[in-house]
Each structure stands twice: as structure tokens, then as C-alpha cells.
Amino acid sequence: SLRKGISEAIYGENKTPDQIASIAKRMHDMGQAVLVTRVDEGKAGQVLELAPFLQYNPVARVLHTQYERPTEDSSHLIVPIFTAGTSDIPVAEEAAITLEVNGVSVERRYDCGVAGIHRLADQFPVIQEAPVIIAVAGMDGVLPGVIAGMASCPVIGVPTSVGYGAHFNGISPLLTMLNSCSQGLTVVNVDNGFGAACAALLMVKKVLAAGAKGRSSP
Amino acid sequence: SLRKGISEAIYGENKTPDQIASIAKRMHDMGQAVLVTRVDEGKAGQVLELAPFLQYNPVARVLHTQYERPTEDSSHLIVPIFTAGTSDIPVAEEAAITLEVNGVSVERRYDCGVAGIHRLADQFPVIQEAPVIIAVAGMDGVLPGVIAGMASCPVIGVPTSVGYGAHFNGISPLLTMLNSCSQGLTVVNVDNGFGAACAALLMVKKVLAAGAKGRSSP
Amino acid sequence: SLRKGISEAIYGENKTPDQIASIAKRMHDMGQAVLVTRVDEGKAGQVLELAPFLQYNPVARVLHTQYERPTEDSSHLIVPIFTAGTSDIPVAEEAAITLEVNGVSVERRYDCGVAGIHRLADQFPVIQEAPVIIAVAGMDGVLPGVIAGMASCPVIGVPTSVGYGAHFNGISPLLTMLNSCSQGLTVVNVDNGFGAACAALLMVKKVLAAGAKGRSSP
């Protein structure tokens, strides 16, 4: 964790409340930020009784410790997070909270799907300013490629399992993103908001470091 | 053929030049238009020696008889055919020639892919006027959904086998189109320009008939 | 919605009752027709308490506002909807209600599967008259291709998830339809009755407009 400066996360899906609480306590006692992903409401309640220093975000299905404040010099480095639809919000929130817990500000721009593709023009300033963008989409997974076509920074596409039929629980939007010709688009696993946030976080850190270095040696 | 008013087509891929020529002659002798799809240049040469009443279009890989002229009342019913990239043109041409052989005019709008998604605005008049649109795309297959989001007529998406890796020879753009939320988009098999043209042709005929009926009983 | 003249639909599957009711109210207050698809009985009850202006159709799993009456000149434009089996009816009803809510009449012809393929002869008059046909089939997905072989109008095939084993929840009938040689058949996603209805609706509108234009300029 120290090496990367990302709070180590606990993947909560297949773990018991006891396992989660005990790992979280150990991390907390060592002064680390804690992030537990994929925790449903029932399990979260049980963990919170054992580890009351945690908070629960039911939309993101994430347990986490108090947020770090963005440092002053990072306050202008804001990561926009887009979603195509309302149903993609939980995955976007997993990404958002992961960034916020690690001291990076985010700008939520949800429900910008193809139906409103013309409304994307309104997003142009945000897209142009960003150091890196996270774009979350289920169904046909078109949004990240369209945003990457407008952006001058890397875009991380996150396919979601929102869809039906020939959607294959997110494989179809994953393929759409992998086959996009838009320059600068890379992809993570289906519903992996956490993974997208980690990559975005490392990019922001590199940009921050470069700025700091520039200032110190003009 | 008479029933539908579409010239019966011969699928040329697995047939010998002899088989193609003999079926084509029988149709030609009965006064029917002839259309042979999926014929490579070598095979086409052999067929043309046996059936010199045919012409060959090497881009569309189609053998066909002389075109019907669009009738006067259909001249304003023009079917726009879009492609995302240069490499999708052969499939689009298969569709275009199928329509033209059957007396319907087409408007070719090629190479309108995502890279130039902002240039689609220029296509708005053509998209708004159309009775039906054919949109051909390989790679991520995004174009048909975006056009359907702008159109007020049915759009027929044709995925193509142009792509590589996780493209699965056209299955990825096929899935993109099937999972699109844009209203009015339906889909045909990979590279099936002929099939898209048939559906478009039947729509144009229904619109033509309605216009004629309207004129006769105002 | 204005542009296309299709009532915007809400995809209910991954939304909470609160989300659905609030979007529905906003649309209703703006004078729009409302259609919510994929709503199970429990969720529908909760939405109805919040949005009592809606009605629920439990077979189609659709919430909707009062139907538009078909206009006089559209009354002869009736869209036949076929199903192969009893189990395909919910998907067919999703299509039927979508059309009816938008003022188009439908003709339900359910349970016409291969077992009774000879009985399809009885359907010939309906098939011949139609401006466009919707054909819904699970299992082997054969029905739409057979109907398209008899029709002189476009046919929209809707595969359903009804089946087992090597059916892959609707992928097998989807493939059957994509590989059909019948002219005029196009396809939508598995269980996507709404999507089929949208495409059919746009076709009917184009035919209506042509008739009106014909009448006004004979």
C-alpha cells in the first residue's frame, strides 16, 4: 500500500463478516485507510457491528473509513465519472468513493447515454479539462468510445452487467469498448469500478508529482 | 419472386460457376432480374463466359442483370446507406446494388465512423428525409445506434466482419447493435448487405403503395 | 420523444420504485404518454401507490398511461403479432401494448408454432394485408423465418428466452433468425418486444405519412 499510495482494498463478495471485520481492523490499527467492495446491505450491517469505525455506502455497496481531504495542489485535478444510464450508477459510485477515500475529487456526470448523445456537447468543457476520465456503461457500451473521441486525456471504460439477452452480463459492452477505434480508451473488467479508479488514481499521482517537481525546479 | 417483387438472389459462395450460370440462365429466360452475391473475381470471370448477359461489380462481389430504372413516383424515396469505415464499403455496395437492381435509388454516405461522429450532424437532413436507413459498421459497430438515435424512420444495422482480436469476425458489432437502446434499430446477420436491402425494399414498397392508394382515393 | 413520436419508455428492471415513479411523474406532467417495461408485480404495486395515474399489465409486465385511440386513417393499418408458443406471450404483449399506447392497432395471433405449421395457411390473409409483422419465438426460433417466407412486408423477429439446454436463454432462436434466408426478416435482442414495436411503429408512421401526402397531392 505504501508503495503505490493506494489504500489496499478488500474484495468482500466471498468473505464472511468475520473475515472482513478482522482484516479491516488490522489495516485500521496500522493507520491505513480501509475500503471493502461488493458488500450487500445485510452483510454490511454485521460488519459494522464488529468494526464500527467503518461507514457504509449502500449505492456503491462499499464499506470505508473517513475520507482523506484532497490536498491543496490536487484540488484542481478532478476526475469526471460518466454513466450511460441510471442503472450504471452503483459501479460509478464504487469508482467515485475509491478516488475520494484516496484524496482525489470527482465530478459525477450520470445518465449521459446515447439517447442524449447530443447533450454530450454540454460536457465538452469538463471532458477537455480532465487529467483522466472514467466512463461507465452497460447495454451497448457505446458511451466510453464516444467520450474518448472527444477527449485529449486517457479514458478508462467500465462495462457493466446492466442489460439482458445477447448482453451476456456485461460481455457485450466490454467487447464494444475493446473494439473501439477511439484513441486513448483502455478497459477494465465488467463492473470493476474499483479497478478503474485505481488506474485513474495512479495517473493523477504522476501528474501531481510532475507539477510538484516542475514547481521545485523551474 | 412475383409475390414479393424482389428479384430472387443466388448465394454464390458454395456454388460452382456451372451451377450459378445455369440457375441464372433459367431466371433470365423467365424474364426475371438476376442477382448473385458473394462471388469472387475468379469465379465471376468463369460465370460471365457462360452467362454473358450478367455484369460484375467487384467491390460488392455481385453479378447482376441490367438495373431497373426507378419509377417516377419512387424517385423521391431514396434509401441512405452509411458505413463507419472504408473497409465496410463492400457490404454496403452489396446492399446498394440489391436496391438499385430492384429500382430503388440509394444515397451512399461512406466513412462516417465514430472518429467523425461530430460530422454526423451534417447528415441530419438526409437522415430526417429517409423512409428507411441502412447503416453498416464493423469494429465496435456503434454507428447504426447513433444514427437510429437521430432518425425518425426504421434503421437496419449491418455488422461487418471488419476487425480483429475480440471482434470475433463481426459478432462484437452484432452484439453492440442488438444491445442498443436506440428506438427503431433492427439487425441482420454479419456482412448481410443483401438481407438489409431486402427489408428496406419491402418497406419502400409499402410506403409507395400507401402513397399511390392515397392519391387514388383522396 | 417529440421527434420520433414514440412515447419514451422507462426500462424498469434495475430501477427502484421511487426512481420509476419520479421519472413517470415528470413525463406525465409534461403531457407525455408513459411506458415502463420489465416491472414485476411486487414493484408495480409500489409504483402504483406513488403514481396512481398508471395502469399495470401483469402479463406484459408493463406500466402505462391510458391508451391513445388509433386515428381514423390509421385504423386499417393493423400490425399482426404472432407467437410460436404460449410461453412467448409476455414478450408479445410487451410489443402489443407499446403499439397500442402509441395509437396503433394490433392483431394477436398466438401459439402458431411449428407443431401447427400447417395451420399457418389460415393466417395467409392477415400476413398478406399487414404493413409490417412482429413474430415472437423461443425454442428453435423457426416461426419468424417461415412467416417472412410467406409475407410481402418486413417481418421483425423477436427471439425469447423460453427454452432449455442448448438454448442459451434465447441465443439459439436469435441465431436461427439471423441465419434465415427469408427475405425481409430483421431481428431485435432476446425478449425485446418493446424494441420490435418501436421499429414497427416507425414503419407504420412512414406508411401513414405517405398515404396522407398522397391524398393531399393526388
Add this chain to the structure above:
Amino acid sequence: SLRKGISEAIYGENKTPDQIASIAKRMHDMGQAVLVTRVDEGKAGQVLELAPFLQYNPVARVLHTQYERPTEDSSHLIVPIFTAGTSDIPVAEEAAITLEVNGVSVERRYDCGVAGIHRLADQFPVIQEAPVIIAVAGMDGVLPGVIAGMASCPVIGVPTSVGYGAHFNGISPLLTMLNSCSQGLTVVNVDNGFGAACAALLMVKKVLAAGAKGRSSP
């Protein structure tokens, strides 16, 4: 071979001409009928030089010894073999020759695909008389299910690799057949005309034996 009374077949695809010729000679010297499947024209020429007692059928891509004559009491037991299209004929011929080499008569009914589904009515007498039917189809693979819906005997469906796009080299028609609701339809591997013929042959033998037994103990 003696046990089943089917001439053992050699699968020629991955074998050298030398391997094929030497196995064929050994079988021939033991007085057995010989059948070699999947042999292209070039390889067949090389084998024929080494094993001149064989004949080559280039459509079926089969090398074989002289046919057995159907015995008198089997002459009325004729197996109809249907194909959906012209391109399915090689697979059908592999089946036909396998039956003929083993002394069973076949009735070839080729090119009866869905386009001509109404022409199937003409086939009703042949379908009703048959002890067992082989139905060969690529593309959407619909034919075997339709025939099985008309027949009162078992039908063996053979999917072929004729098709493109979402056809997956025969997997799509294979799935169509597996998901058919028509009673009495069973399936073999893609392009496996030989396998279908073996199953048909065993059925004919059982019927023959029953007839003989009936005659001997009336």
C-alpha cells in the same frame, strides 16, 4: 464390423494417402466393403494409384468399393434424404453413398429449403412412407424440424457448415435442430453425413429383421 453389419469407415481427413491405402487394402483383402470419407480430389488421386479397387465420388468426397445390391426384401425400404440447399448436397451424398454401399436404397430430394417450404407438401407421400428420414441443412437449419413435424418416423437432422457470420460454421443450425419441438428428431455432428447414415442403416436393419421374423412366424 461383422457385429453391426456396417462397413467400417476410414476418416480420411488427417491421414496420408499411404495410411489410407494400406488400411483400405487390409479391409479389402478381408472381404470387407471399404468407405473412406473426407478425401479431397488431390489425395483421392494418390490413393487410387495405390488402391485401384476403390472408386471416388468427388461430390461426396468419398472413396469406396463396389456397391452391394439391395436385397429383395429391403428394396421397398427406401431412405429419403432431403437437403435445404444446393450447397448441402456434398454432406447428403456422403450419407447417400454410405447407405448404398451397405445395400440400402435412397431417394434424393435436394434443395427443399424454406424458400420452397410450401413445396414440401409435394413430398408428403415420400415422408409418410419412409422408415427413417435424413434431413440435411445449413444456414438456419430449419428444414429437419419442419419435416419431423410432418413425419411419422424418426428423422435424423444433419447440420452443415454452409453459412456465414453468426452461423459459426454449422453451430447455429445444430442449435436450431437441438431446440426443435418436433417429435422424433435427433441430431448428429455438423457435416456428419456418414454418422446419420449409420444410424439410419441400423434402424432399417431392425425393421428388416422384424419383417423377416414376422414372415417366418406368422
Add this chain to the structure above:
Amino acid sequence: SLRKGISEAIYGENKTPDQIASIAKRMHDMGQAVLVTRVDEGKAGQVLELAPFLQYNPVARVLHTQYERPTEDSSHLIVPIFTAGTSDIPVAEEAAITLEVNGVSVERRYDCGVAGIHRLADQFPVIQEAPVIIAVAGMDGVLPGVIAGMASCPVIGVPTSVGYGAHFNGISPLLTMLNSCSQGLTVVNVDNGFGAACAALLMVKKVLAAGAKGRSSP
């Protein structure tokens, strides 16, 4: 039904108890045997209250009317049904009851899987006598091919969904059977005991008819 002499079956999976009972009554009133497949215990109870003339077999998950007695001349035509494991028995029972309801006797030989492949030698007499065999197997699906290698009659393989991991709910044993080199093996869909029984039944009828004809014209 009359044509084939197989009692029409009702696929119960996606039907309501009301739908099942009303179809069953109509068939029963017309003097037909009734067979309803894929009915779980809860639904069966509800149907039985509405249609008390039915009986329920909870292993096969089948509702059916009283069995026909095998006719005298068919009593020696017994169809052996094999399963590889204990867990395959429900599918085998679906086949067994389908045959018994239609007046054909069956011989149950369950749990003969590969672990006991050497015990198959004991089954040789039953295998040799049979007019047709049904072999049911999940897991690796090896049994039907091994039996077909020992038999001189057609064997119908039924893959089952019993397995895990790279089993894909029955697709793996389905593929094993399709790729078998054993002569005379054909295949039906995963878990389709009913379909296998229908094909077996039609074979038995043809053998019976041949015997009767032989006796009448010696």
C-alpha cells in the same frame, strides 16, 4: 397426435397451473393420453386439484394419465434406458414414463457410469436384444458412445445438466456425444428425456409395423 400416435405433450416449465389444467382437460375430454413435463412439486399440486384425472411422478417431474398396457405383440420390444449416475435418473424417468404412457415397456439400467465401465459387460445381452437404446449421461457424457460401440441398434444419447465448472450445464456432455465415433449414436437436447423417448417410440412403431406386415404376408 393421431398421425404420429404419440400422445401430445405439454411443456410445463413456463405455464401457469391454470394453463396446464385447461389444456390437459381439453385433451382428456377428447380421449387423448396426457403428458405434462417439467412440472415441479408445488405446481403439480395446484394442477392436480384442477385436473384430478392426472397422476404425478415427482422424480420425472411429469404429470400423466393412466398408462396404456403394452399390446401383446409389442411386449417383447423393450427399450433399455441407461444412466451414467444417480443424478441422471430424473431425465431417464422422463423418458421412461413417456414410453410407458404410450404403451412401450422399458428396462431401467441406472448408474452404469464410467467408474463401472467394466460392469457394462454384464449389460451385453440387454444391449444386443434392444430395438433401440436410450443412454442418459451428465458429467463427461461418455456412456452413450461406449454403449453405441457395443450395440447393433440405434442409440439415442441424452446429455444432462448434472456437472459443474467447465460442464456448462450439459453442453460438455452434449459435445462429447456429438463428437463420438461410435456408429449409430444420435443426440437430443440437454435433459430432453421426452424427446429421446419420442424418437425411440417412432422406431419401435416402425419395427412393430414391419413385424405385423411380415406376419400377414409370409
Add this chain to the structure above:
Amino acid sequence: SLRKGISEAIYGENKTPDQIASIAKRMHDMGQAVLVTRVDEGKAGQVLELAPFLQYNPVARVLHTQYERPTEDSSHLIVPIFTAGTSDIPVAEEAAITLEVNGVSVERRYDCGVAGIHRLADQFPVIQEAPVIIAVAGMDGVLPGVIAGMASCPVIGVPTSVGYGAHFNGISPLLTMLNSCSQGLTVVNVDNGFGAACAALLMVKKVLAAGAKGRSSP
């Protein structure tokens, strides 16, 4: 192109030499750098005759114009490119040349696969210094995840089609990378060295800009 500062690339696979040369000339005349990917040796020769201002790299299968020199302030920003095996080098070179043509230096570290996973320790300094890393791997695709586990910058994984059997032409290493738990790893399509380089280039540009901004406002 101006917007992003990446030289627009031409995907050469499905284009004729004429098409490639004419697009390249137009770009060259406008003063743009030119990059043509997926060009085999034969086609390259034909293009070079028509467009002699291009150079050909046969390993990367890329046609390109003269390289930009890295600017002074970017000279310390070097992108390491790793490959697992010798056979992955062409994909890595496509990435390397794309970066170099756009003025970014690269460090080639080829053949660092699992067999030599212990040798990765030697790479630690290079991994620690990098602003972003490209890791190319076929076979099991393990390398990018292992490098991401050691790095404090984003890592872009490129699966390659090098492998056989259950490798599915690159899909297996693609899945390995998508399922990696290593923080900071994102993925592009199989063999898409160009796409990986584009994302890396955009990251480098953001870091450069931050440094410049820092220096100007210390």
C-alpha cells in the same frame, strides 16, 4: 489530430495499396505525421512506390514518416515496453514506433516471460521510474499483472494472438489481464499495440503539461 496531438493512424488491413497511399499523401501534404498499421511486406512495397516519403518497419508491420525528436523536457519521460516472449515483439514494436513517431522515447525490455519471472527483479528500477508502462503478452498473459503488482504507475496490458489450443487467438490472455487483481492495470484489444501506445502517449502529455505548468508557476 490537432486536438489530441496524436498523428492519425491508418488501419491498413482491409485497405488496398491505392487507398493507403492516397490517404497518406493527403495527410503528408497537410504536414501531418503518417502511421499505417497492419501492412504486410507485399502491400508495403506497393505503397512505397506510390508514397516514397514513407518508411517501412517489417517487424512492426508499420509504414510511417520520419520520427519527431523527443523534446528536451520530455527526454526523461521514457515509456518501458515489456514482452513476455520473442513472438510478442511485433505487437510491442507497433506500440514502440507509434510512440516514437509522436516524439516519445521508449525503452524495449523484451522476452521477460514467466520462465524468467525472477529476472523481473532486475527490471525494478525501470518499472519504478516509468510514467506509464506497456506490457505485451500472449500465451497465458500473466506478465502485465505481475508488472502492475510491482509498479506505482498505470500499466497498459496488450494481449497477443500468440498461442494455441485453448488460447482462442488471444482471448485467453485478454481474460487473464481483465481478471487481474493488480492495481492500475487496464487493457486494450488483442494485438492492439497502437491503441496501447495512444493511451500511453496521452498520459505522457498530461504529465509533461503538468511539469511545464509547475515550472511556469512555482
Add this chain to the structure above:
Amino acid sequence: SLRKGISEAIYGENKTPDQIASIAKRMHDMGQAVLVTRVDEGKAGQVLELAPFLQYNPVARVLHTQYERPTEDSSHLIVPIFTAGTSDIPVAEEAAITLEVNGVSVERRYDCGVAGIHRLADQFPVIQEAPVIIAVAGMDGVLPGVIAGMASCPVIGVPTSVGYGAHFNGISPLLTMLNSCSQGLTVVNVDNGFGAACAALLMVKKVLAAGAKGRSSP
């Protein structure tokens, strides 16, 4: 069982408590060790009432009889079992108990995943000593290949269903292992801890026998 010296196992997943208890009793009465895999807690309780001579391990989901003590000469032959993550432990425990019930000692080394790949160096002595290793991994399935790269004995990889999205319930780590270049790695089905233990057990027995033989004939 005698032949191999492995206690025959009962696959509990699709069996009723009655079926399990009755098979277990029969084995127990014959003096055999009993092992029942894939038994959830509820079913286990029911079986234990009927077969109180069994014990239940809820992590491994295994019912079993009393362990054999490792014999003296086998006590130095210890099979290390590694897991990549906490969630893979149930599969590892299924393997561990299978070995222990058969008298072989195991060394549990859990949670050694890629995140801690550098910590694998600590495992070097255990890896070097082992006669055979079992390595269990879900997610990207990288661990077994890395261990096999360090080992001088056979390694058996067990993919698990722990993962999400493009993980396909264990197929992705299965593919990773199949495509590994590490010498000595072989693979079993997803979650098949029992199968891996059987193969390891047979190896240990061969090594034991060789040692005994060597001692008796020096």
C-alpha cells in the same frame, strides 16, 4: 477402491440426504473410508442424523469418516496446498481433507496471491521439498503457473469459480493455467479440489512404493 487405494467419493450435489446416507452406510459397513463432497450445511445436518458415524467440515463442505494416520514412512511426504486468496480456501480444504482421509499429510499455505507474489520467495523451501504441489486460484489464475516456474515437482492447478464479469465462473483462470508455459503444470476442472487430491495421492503412492522397493532391494 481397493485397486487404487483411494476411498471412493460420493458427489453430493444432486443427491438427496437419503441417497447419500444409504451409500455412505454401505461403504462404511464394508470397512471403507467415506468421503462426500459438495454438501451444504442444511443437507449435511440431515445426513448426519441418518449416518452419525460421519463428521462434517463446513468450510470444505465435505462429510467424511475418521482420518487415517499417515504411516511412518509417508510422514515426510507432505503435499503443500497453496491458494491465491481467502475465497479459494473451501476448494483447497476439499483437496486437503481428501488427502488427509487417505493418510497423506498436507501443508496449508493460503492467501499467497499475486499481491504478495514477492512473498512467494519465502515459500521456496516448501516448494523445493514437495513430491507434488496443489495450487488453487480463482480470479486471474496466475498462481499455479508461477509456482510451477519455481518447482521441480509436478504442480496440479485448480481454478476456482471465485471472480466476476469476464471470469465466467472459473473458465478464465482455467484458461490461464492451460496456456501457462511453466513446465510440470497440469490442470483439473473448476473447483475440483477432490480431483486434484486424487492425482496427488496417486503420485505420492508411487513415490512411497519406490522408496519401499528401494529399501528392500538396496
Add this chain to the structure above:
Amino acid sequence: SLRKGISEAIYGENKTPDQIASIAKRMHDMGQAVLVTRVDEGKAGQVLELAPFLQYNPVARVLHTQYERPTEDSSHLIVPIFTAGTSDIPVAEEAAITLEVNGVSVERRYDCGVAGIHRLADQFPVIQEAPVIIAVAGMDGVLPGVIAGMASCPVIGVPTSVGYGAHFNGISPLLTMLNSCSQGLTVVNVDNGFGAACAALLMVKKVLAAGAKGRSSP
């Protein structure tokens, strides 16, 4: 190589003759045995000119140096290699030569497929004696599971790409083997004779070492 005592192998498929020869020379100069797999006849000729110390086996498609003689104490440890068909021999030979080059004797038992499953009884002594068995099979991939059912040692199954249709180039027999219930069967990638031999070799070495240790400390 020293660590494991397996001669490092060169995977020849995607390498140029120059690359292969130069790696081979380097290994040869260091006194190592050399093994190059997947080399077709044309490429082998080119390599042999550059590296005349190699020999070529055209069936196995392997280049290799002189064989090691089996040491005296290993001479009784013979690895049987089975194939189901003639077409599987090249994969088996790749395994055989890999073992022989490393000083282990093999016993070739080819063409023992299901057609001759009863002939497997003759193989019982060889199967019983073996320290480990390699079983190679394409088509339905049944052979390894049947042999593992008869053996008391580990069996390594090698699926091959020999087959057609629903065989998926070896995936079908791979799945058959993964789903086998036979104890002691593990699997390698399709056509990976080399990998199977490596695992077998490590087992033989462990058995040898145990024997030597036993003799030295009786």
C-alpha cells in the same frame, strides 16, 4: 533447466529459422540438450543448415539433439503413451521424443480408440505397471478417462485438434477430460504433447529419487 533437469524447449511456431538456430546454438554450446517444438518441414530444413547438430523428426515436428541414454536405474520406469486414433500420433510423438531426449523410455500404444475399447483389456498389464501414463485423444476425447478408470497411477490427458464441427479444434475433447469422474486424471492444453511429457518427466524423477534414497538408507 538445471533446476528442473528438463531440457529447456523452444516453441518454434512463431519464430524465424534464424531466431531458432541462434537460441539452439547458445544452448548447445552450454552443453544443454535442445528441443524445438512445432517446426514444419520447410522451416526445419532452414534451421538444419544453420544448426547441423540438430536432428528433425517430421511426425512430431520436433528438432532435437542426440538422445540421452536412460540410466540403468530408470530403465524399468517406462511411460506408456496411448492415442485414440492414427491422427493423434504427431502429438503423442512430441511427448515421446520429449521424454526420450531427457533419458526416459516410452512405450507407444497407438490407435486404441473407443472403436476398440474392448481391446483395452489387452493393455491392462502395461497400464498397471506404469509410474504415470500419457493418453492422447481428439474427437470425443474419451480415451484418457477410460484409461484412468483402469489405472492406479496418475494419467495425463492430452486433447488434440483432430475433429470437425462441434469439436472446436480440440475444445470438445478438452472438456470431456475436464469433466471426467475418473480419479487421477489431469489435463494439459490442446495438442500440448510437450507439456504432458514435462509433467510425466517430473513424476518419474521423483519416483527415481525415492528409489535411490530408499536404496541408500534401507
